Amino acid sequence: MNIKSLLLGSAAALAAVSGAQAADAIVAAEPEPMEYVRVCDAFGTGYFYIPGTETCLKIGGFIRFQTSFGRDASTSRYNQEDFDFLGNGGPNESTSDWDAFSRAYISFDAKSDTEYGTLTGFFAAEFNADNDTDSGDSDFIDVDEAYIQLGGLKAGFFYNWWDKG
Incomplete structure (x- = not known):
């Protein structure tokens, strides 16, 4: 009777444990794949839709x-009035044999269709850095163009046919 109750108890314990493991596990639903960048080909190559809108954006630029290296390389850009009559440099003279210049240009072009035509917003900026001591060349930011255009009307700061040569 002792073995019989032991076997019966083991079977009951085994049934209880296997019943607990047989329960279905909680499975979370997989999220739907999200399209982060949609290509906008309505205005040409390089445009993409700004998420949540129907506005197309194109970002461009260069670095x-x-x-240059040579004897007093950075003094070659100075005007003659920066030097005295003996040829000695003025207060902005640099005696470095190296001259380095860097430029970054970035542009943003946003377009959207409206009932009046295409609405365009454009912004471009230029960032320059030069290691010489000429006060006109060192670190500066220049807004190249910034305008809004709707249909045939364009307003802002932009180049025309006679500006860039």
């Missing part, structure tokens, strides 16, 4: 680095 340039230039260096």
